[in-house]
Structure formats: C-alpha cells, structure tokens
Amino acid sequence: MATPVMDKVEAEAASSPYITATFRIRRFNPEVAAEAYWEDFQVEIDPKERVLDALHKIKWDMDGTLTFRRSCAHGICGSDAMRINGRNRLACKTLIKDLAPEKPITVEPIKGLTVQKDLIVDMEPFFQAYRDVMPFLVSHGNEPTRERLQSAADRERFDDTTKCILCAACTSSCPVYWNDGQYFGPAAIVNAHRFIFDSRDEAGEQRLEILNDKDGVWRCRTTFNCTDACPRGIEVTKAIQEVKRALITRRF
Amino acid sequence: MQIHKYDTVIVGAGGAGMRAAIEATKRSRTAVLTKLYPTRSHTGAAQGGMAAALANVEEDNWEWHTFDTIKGGDYLVDQDAAEILAKEAIDAVLDLEKMGLPFNRTPQGRIDQRRFGGHSRNHGEAPVRRACYAADRTGHMILQTLYQNCVKEGVEFFNEFYVLDQLIIEADGVKRSAGVVAYELATGEIHVFQAKAVVYASGGNGKFFKVTSNAHTLTGDGQASVFRRGLPLEDMEFFQFHPTGIWRMGILLTEGARGEGGILRNKDGERFMEKYAPVMKDLASRDVVSRAIYTEIREGRGCGPEGDHVYLDLTHLPPEQLDAKLPDITEFARTYLGIEPYTDPIPIQPTAHYAMGGIPTNVRGEVLADNTTVVPGLYAAGEVACVSVHGANRLGTNSLLDINVFGRRAGVAAAEYAATADHVELPEDPAAFVVGEVERLRDAAGKERVAELRRELQETMDKNVMVFRTEQTIKEAVEKLAELRARYRNVSIQDKGRRFNTDLLEAIELGNLLDLAEVMAISALARKESRGGHYREDYPNRDDVNFMRHTMAYREVGDDGTETVRLDYKPVVQTRYQPMERKY
Numbered sequence: 001m002a003t004p005v006m007d008k009v010e011a012e013a014a015s016s017p018y019i020t021a022t023f024r025i026r027r028f029n030p031e032v033a034a035e036a037y038w039e040d041f042q043v044e045i046d047p048k049e050r051v052l053d054a055l056h057k058i059k060w061d062m063d064g065t066l067t068f069r070r071s072c073a074h075g076i077c078g079s080d081a082m083r084i085n086g087r088n089r090l091a092c093k094t095l096i097k098d099l100a101p102e103k104p105i106t107v108e109p110i111k112g113l114t115v116q117k118d119l120i121v122d123m124e125p126f127f128q129a130y131r132d133v134m135p136f137l138v139s140h141g142n143e144p145t146r147e148r149l150q151s152a153a154d155r156e157r158f159d160d161t162t163k164c165i166l167c168a169a170c171t172s173s174c175p176v177y178w179n180d181g182q183y184f185g186p187a188a189i190v191n192a193h194r195f196i197f198d199s200r201d202e203a204g205e206q207r208l209e210i211l212n213d214k215d216g217v218w219r220c221r222t223t224f225n226c227t228d229a230c231p232r233g234i235e236v237t238k239a240i241q242e243v244k245r246a247l248i249t250r251r252f
Numbered sequence: 253m254q255i256h257k258y259d260t261v262i263v264g265a266g267g268a269g270m271r272a273a274i275e276a277t278k279r280s281r282t283a284v285l286t287k288l289y290p291t292r293s294h295t296g297a298a299q300g301g302m303a304a305a306l307a308n309v310e311e312d313n314w315e316w317h318t319f320d321t322i323k324g325g326d327y328l329v330d331q332d333a334a335e336i337l338a339k340e341a342i343d344a345v346l347d348l349e350k351m352g353l354p355f356n357r358t359p360q361g362r363i364d365q366r367r368f369g370g371h372s373r374n375h376g377e378a379p380v381r382r383a384c385y386a387a388d389r390t391g392h393m394i395l396q397t398l399y400q401n402c403v404k405e406g407v408e409f410f411n412e413f414y415v416l417d418q419l420i421i422e423a424d425g426v427k428r429s430a431g432v433v434a435y436e437l438a439t440g441e442i443h444v445f446q447a448k449a450v451v452y453a454s455g456g457n458g459k460f461f462k463v464t465s466n467a468h469t470l471t472g473d474g475q476a477s478v479f480r481r482g483l484p485l486e487d488m489e490f491f492q493f494h495p496t497g498i499w500r501m502g503i504l505l506t507e508g509a510r511g512e513g514g515i516l517r518n519k520d521g522e523r524f525m526e527k528y529a530p531v532m533k534d535l536a537s538r539d540v541v542s543r544a545i546y547t548e549i550r551e552g553r554g555c556g557p558e559g560d561h562v563y564l565d566l567t568h569l570p571p572e573q574l575d576a577k578l579p580d581i582t583e584f585a586r587t588y589l590g591i592e593p594y595t596d597p598i599p600i601q602p603t604a605h606y607a608m609g610g611i612p613t614n615v616r617g618e619v620l621a622d623n624t625t626v627v628p629g630l631y632a633a634g635e636v637a638c639v640s641v642h643g644a645n646r647l648g649t650n651s652l653l654d655i656n657v658f659g660r661r662a663g664v665a666a667a668e669y670a671a672t673a674d675h676v677e678l679p680e681d682p683a684a685f686v687v688g689e690v691e692r693l694r695d696a697a698g699k700e701r702v703a704e705l706r707r708e709l710q711e712t713m714d715k716n717v718m719v720f721r722t723e724q725t726i727k728e729a730v731e732k733l734a735e736l737r738a739r740y741r742n743v744s745i746q747d748k749g750r751r752f753n754t755d756l757l758e759a760i761e762l763g764n765l766l767d768l769a770e771v772m773a774i775s776a777l778a779r780k781e782s783r784g785g786h787y788r789e790d791y792p793n794r795d796d797v798n799f800m801r802h803t804m805a806y807r808e809v810g811d812d813g814t815e816t817v818r819l820d821y822k823p824v825v826q827t828r829y830q831p832m833e834r835k836y
C-alpha cells in the first residue's frame with residue numbers, strides 16, 4: 001500500500017491555505033430590474049473546495065437573494081450546470097484551484113435557454129426535446145418470464161450514453177442550439193442513441209426518422225463543444241456521428 | 253391561490269414516487285408534485301446495487317434474503333414485511349429490466365450479481381452474490397429508467413412544487429387525508445391539491461447532519477408535514493452511518509467497492525475488520541463496520557495527522573476491474589481528493605446516510621394514525637416511510653429494492669382506493685397554514701440567520717447523536733435543539749421576492765429539520781439499549797425484554813401552545829425468526 005500521495009494530501013489539508021477569490025456573478029431578477037448585470041463577491045475559501053461551496057458561502061453569509069439550483073453536490077443530479085470562466089461545467093464538480101483563482105472567476109447561467117433569475121434558466125424546452133425522441137425502451141411481442149438476455153458486448157455498445165444526467169451542459173454549449181431554437185440539441189440525441197443501440201429495443205427506425213428531421217442530427221456541425229462540456233465524460237459528438245452513420249446505413 | 257383536483261397525488265419523484273406514479277397513472281388521474289426535477293432526485297446517487305435472490309450466479313433464495321434483512325435490522329424488522337420485500341424483489345428487478353434498465357450482464361447474458369454487506373448464503377455462512385447492479389450507477393439507472401417510463405406513460409409532473417402541508421380532516425374520530433398544499437418555486441404561488449389519495453415518497457432527512465451523503469434537498473419535508481398534523485413518526489432514532497464516505501465531505505463510496513474486494517485499513521495498514529467480524533470481515537453490516545472504524549480512530553489507529561479517518565484500499569484490484577465495476581467512485585476520489593485509486597488508498601470516514609425510521613405504514617403503504625388505525629387516503633413509500641423492513645439497520649441494496657417494491661404497492665393501493673372513494677371536502681381556508689408561514693418568513697425582521705442555525709444544528713447532531721451516543725450527549729443535543737427551535741422563531745431572510753425564492757424555502761426546510769432532529773434525539777434518549785444503528789455506550793447491549801418494540805413519536809400541543817414530543821411503542825411483527833445474538 002503506497003502512501004506518499006496521502007502524506008501530501010493530508011499535509012495540505014492540515015495547513016488549510018485559505019485564499020480570497022473574486023466571484024463575478026451574472027445577476028438578473030426581473031422582479032427588481034429589467035437588465036442583467038455583473039456583481040463581484042470576495043470569498044475567503046479553501047481552493048480545494050467546489051465552486052458550489054463558494055456560491056453557498058455567498059448565499060448563506062453575504063447575499064441570500066443569490067439564486068441557483070443544486071441538490072446532490074457531487075455531480076450526479078445535474079442541477080447546477082453553469083458557465084464558469086466561459087465554459088459549461090457543474091459547479092459541484094469544479095474545484096476552485098483548477099480555475100486560476102487569482103483572477104476573478106466568472107459565473108453565468110448556461111446559454112440558449114431563457115434566464116429566469118440569476119443562474120436559473122427555463123429547462124422546459126430542453127426536457128421537451130428529450131421527450132420528443134422517445135426516450136424509453138420499446139419492444140413488441142410477448143415478454144419473457146425472466147429477464148431478456150443481452151450479451152456483455154451488446155450491453156457495452158450503448159454504455160457511454162447511459163451515463164447522461166440531463167444537466168444540459170452539452171446542449172447549452174452548442175453554437176447551433178444558441179442560434180436556432182428548433183434544434184434537438186446534443187442531449188436529446190445522446191438519449192436517442194442510448195436506445196437506438198440497445199439490442200433489446202425495437203423502435204430504432206422511428207427514432208432515426210425523428211432525428212432525420214430538418215432540426216435533427218444534420219444540424220450538428222461537429223464543433224465538439226458538447227464533448228468538452230459533458231461532466232460525465234460522454235463522447236457526445238461521437239454518439240451524434242454514430243446516429244448520423246446509422247441514418248445513412250440504416251444499420252445499428 | 254389555485255385549487256386542483258386529482259384522484260391521486262404523489263409527493264416526490266425519486267424512485268419510490270415514480271414507481272408509484274407508473275402504477276397510479278394507469279389506474280387513476282394522477283399528479284406528481286416534486287420540489288426538484290424528477291431526474292435530480294437522490295435515488296440517482298445510489299451506487300452499488302439492488303438486492304434480489306435471482307440466483308443468476310450462485311445458489312440463493314428469497315428465504316435467505318429475508319433472514320439477512322431481519323438479522324441486519326437487529327430484529328427490529330417487521331418480519332411479514334421483510335418476507336414481502338425479499339419475495340417481490342425478484343419481480344421488481346425483472347420489471348426494471350423489462351422497462352429497459354441496463355444491468356451489467358453475466359457471460360450468459362443474464363443480470364449479473366455481486367456481493368454486498370450483510371447478504372449471505374444459508375443464514376450467515378458466507379457472503380453471497382445477490383446485488384443486481386449497473387456498474388456503480390445502479391441508482392442513476394433506476395431513476396433514469398423510471399423517468400423514461402413515466403414519459404412513456406404520460407405521467408403528469410408539477411416540477412419545483414414544494415409540498416408544505418398535509419390536509420387532514422377528522423370526523424367521528426377518524427382522520428382522513430383531503431389533499432396537500434404546495435408552493436410553486438417559479439412564482440411563489442400557493443396551490444391546493446385536493447386528492448382522494450396522497451402518496452408521500454419525498455425521501456429522507458439526513459441534512460441535519462454535517463458529514464452526510466445526503467443531498468442538500470433532503471430535509472424531511474414529508475415527515476415534518478404529517479408529524480405537524482398529529483400523525484406519528486416511527487423509529488426516528490435509527491439512522492444509518494455508511495462506513496465509507498469521502499473524508500470530511502461525506503460523499504458516498506459504495507459498499508460495492510468492498511463487494512469487489514476492497515479492504516479497510518488503519519494507519520498500520522492492518523485489515524482491522526477481521527477483528528470485529530471474522531466471517532463477513534469488510535462486508536459485515538454497515539452499523540458494525542461504522543462502529544469498528546470509529547473504534548480504530550478512538551484507539552489511536554486512525555490515519556492522517558489528526559488520526560481522524562481510515563483508508564479504503566482498492567490498490568490490489570486490477571485497474572480494468574475498477575474501470576468496469578467502479579468507474580464513478582474512483583472518479584470521485586480523483587476529482588475531490590486528487591487521489592489515484594489504482595495506486596493510493598482513499599481516506600474515508602462514516603457518513604450519515606439513511607433514515608430507517610419515518611412515517612409508519614402497513615405493507616400496503618397505508619399510513620398509520622397510531623399502532624393499528626389506517627388514515628384513509630394517505631400512503632407513504634421509500635425512505636420517508638417506515639414499513640418496517642429495515643428495522644434498526646438497513647442492509648445495503650435493500651433501499652433501491654424498498655422503493656421499487658413498496659413504491660409499486662403504494663401506487664397500486666392509492667389508485668385502487670381512489671377508484672372507490674370520494675374526495676374529502678377541503679377544510680375552510682385550506683392554505684391558511686402555508687400562507688401564514690410564508691408571509692411570516694417574508695416579513696420577518698428577526699436577527700437570526702438560517703445558515704448559522706443550520707450550521708449549529710449540524711454540528712450538534714454530528715457531535716452528539718452519531719455513531720456513539722450516551723445519555724449525556726443526547727441530552728446535550730436535546731437542550732441545544734430546544735434553543736435552536738426558539739431562535740428559529742426569530743429567523744429572517746433577505747430575499748423578499750416571489751420569484752424562485754430559494755432563500756425562503758431554505759428557511760422552511762430548516763424548520764422541518766429542526767422538528768425532526770428533536771424527534772430523533774428524544775426517541776434516542778428513551779431507548780436505553782443498543783440495537784443496529786442506535787448505539788448507546790451507557791447501554792451497550794440489546795435489550796429484547798424492554799425494547800424489542802418500535803418507537804412511535806407524536807407531537808402534542810399544550811393548552812398554552814407549548815409543543816412536546818410524546819413517545820409510545822408498537823410491537824414488532826415476528827413470524828418465524830427468533831432473535832439471536834448478531835455476529836458477522
């Protein structure tokens with residue numbers, strides 16, 4: 001059992017080097033003012049903490065009106081996708097030390113969805129696109145008494161896209177989505193992929209037809225923003241390419 | 253204020269709520285109210301697996317599973333309920349597979365299974381492979397699969413609606429549910445939902461601890477709403493501390509890590525669980541392992557400069573196995589600790605994880621008004637409820653099972669009841685309580701701050717009613733909680749608006765946590781024995797003569813308005829298993 005790394009981690013923890021970081025947050029509350037604006041907060045914090053911890057410090061000890069969504073605080077629930085230093089990330093999965101905290105850290109709502117208050121956006125169009133791709137297993141005929149059989153290799157085929165937590169980091173990082181409110185967006189395609197490539201599913205053709213629409217996969221310009229943004233490490237662009245290929249070959 | 257009328261209203265959209273919704277929507281006009289979006293629910297954070305004696309990889313049967321559940325719960329489990337849990341587990345897993353859940357597979361293409369704490373072959377002989385799993389994302393897959401099927405069935409959701417009150421009408425000595433009152437986050441509007449049947453599936457209340465695996469939103473809103481209306485809460489002193497939370501942060505690292513062969517070590521590198529549980533070792537039940545970890549720490553064998561944690565060692569496992577079976581938790585170690593689990597052990601400490609207690613129900617999910625009387629039209633399932641299948645300590649993988657088995661049962665029972673019952677007439681001014689609380693908090697000018705009271709609450713709970721308890725520490729907690737509850741009356745908030753006022757809701761959630769923390773402490777003080785997750789250093793033995801019974805806590809309001817918690821007790825249902833000494 002090796003311990004050198006542990007000694008380092010524990011030594012750092014023991015000295016707890018607090019820093020003062022500036023959080024530059026995009027504020028908007030239409031109850032108070034029609035225009036959004038930037039507001040700076042100085043936060044004394046351990047740089048090994050999360051951006052979410054800093055937002056909590058601000059809300060709890062400085063300004064209770066600061067509004068954002070969050071729940072699990074460790075990258076599983078998908079509530080706190082936001083634009084941090086110009087890049088989409090989960091606030092609970094982003095450590096302050098990884099953001100060059102000597103400069104102001106900017107925090108804005110994700111783009112392409114209507115801002116409702118501070119960092120909260122209207123998620124409804126995002127979930128509507130998800131619902132539109134038939135995101136559920138479809139099978140016909142009699143069900144087996146026990147489980148359906150599926151080989152480990154067939155299960156592996158769609159493993160990557162089962163990881164999606166519907167945080168919208170990918171969709172709201174997509175320039176096509178920003179400029180065109182009709183595009184399904186990467187997350188919906190990822191969730192279609194999850195079923196199209198599931199050997200147990202029988203509605204692949206229908207989903208492909210939905211995505212063959214003028215607002216479907218062909219809008220993708222492979223800028224890879226989505227892949228960079230995904231906090232679950234899903235190869236989003238690759239999944240979209242696989243759906244495109246399936247549309248051409250009708251093999252999946 | 254808006255008034256809505258439904259047959260069935262489900263409160264909460266985690267595993268239990270959505271499993272109930274799939275059944276209820278097929279049978280009745282159903283609305284699901286959730287304070288989050290459904291896929292944000294904390295079911296998604298569950299990792300390791302869902303128990304069912306499928307016997308896909310080795311011999312197993314539901315009778316062994318029943319026994320393990322009862323023994324794991326230190327004989328406080330209602331044995332009829334445990335038998336249902338274990339029997340219906342098999343169909344519950346198969347149903348999820350048919351709904352599309354991507355379980356890991358065996359080489360034969362069947363659902364794969366792995367070992368988990370407390371699950372054994374033939375009444376404790378050796379660990380058994382009973383946990384059905386999808387890597388270390390089983391809860392995520394269950395939550396996604398159930399949401400997918402809710403979309404398929406056209407379940408009607410009211411997202412970001414906080415249920416803040418339960419409407420109860422009492423006539424001829426019978427308490428009936430008339431509906432619920434909810435607060436809409438986006439607008440601040442109050443909504444009354446009149447319903448023939450209400451199902452609570454709103455999850456746990458672990459956020460009154462500081463080091464916890466629970467989400468920020470797990471504030472016991474459902475438990476607090478029914479308790480405030482005079483209904484009991486059962487076994488609230490029993491709280492599970494999961495052995496392996498990330499040091500200081502509490503983020504869960506699945507027991508599946510030990511199921512895959514991970515080992516707990518102290519600062520000397522010793523595999524200390526061999527001393528405490530010679531047969532099951534690192535896979536003893538969670539209460540046993542958590543106590544063992546703290547014993548090591550107290551006796552000076554903890555790791556780090558402050559000796560305040562131990563190691564979860566995965567370094568002897570092949571990296572391919574970690575990647576395939578434990579991808580998420582190894583990533584948590586990298587992200588939050590900067591540690592590479594291939595080569596370095598992970599610092600861990602027990603983390604507040606799961607409420608065994610909750611709203612008492614029978615096996616149909618019907619809520620109880622006392623030891624035997626059902627509240628017509630009121631149901632509960634999942635962590636918010638206490639059936640009791642978990643007794644004094646829940647086995648790992650039995651909660652994902654519980655939400656599916658009893659979520660389904662509650663959904664069916666509620667919708668069937670709604671098909672025959674009439675709506676109960678709403679009380680006059682049904683939203684009065686919620687409107688009053690919301691207005692009071694919006695207008696309050698007191699000096700107390702929500703965050704400060706919450707910090708003090710969490711500190712006193714961690715210090716006094718965690719893994720080890722004594723009369724003195726619990727009394728300290730009781731006194732502190734009385735002080736905090738008094739100070740809570742002087743809380744003020746900064747956000748006075750109506751739109752997305754999370755400042756206001758955090759204040760309301762804190763009120764719920766304070767109420768429930770008091771119930772827990774008072775229940776713990778009265779239980780002068782050690783059983784499962786409730787360990788009293790001043791009463792270190794289990795006492796079946798005096799305490800083989802469930803605690804039932806009621807809120808009493810005196811003529812002068814003072815609130816107290818009254819305790820009563822309910823017998824444990826025993827069928828075929830006599831209590832024995834618990835060894836692993």
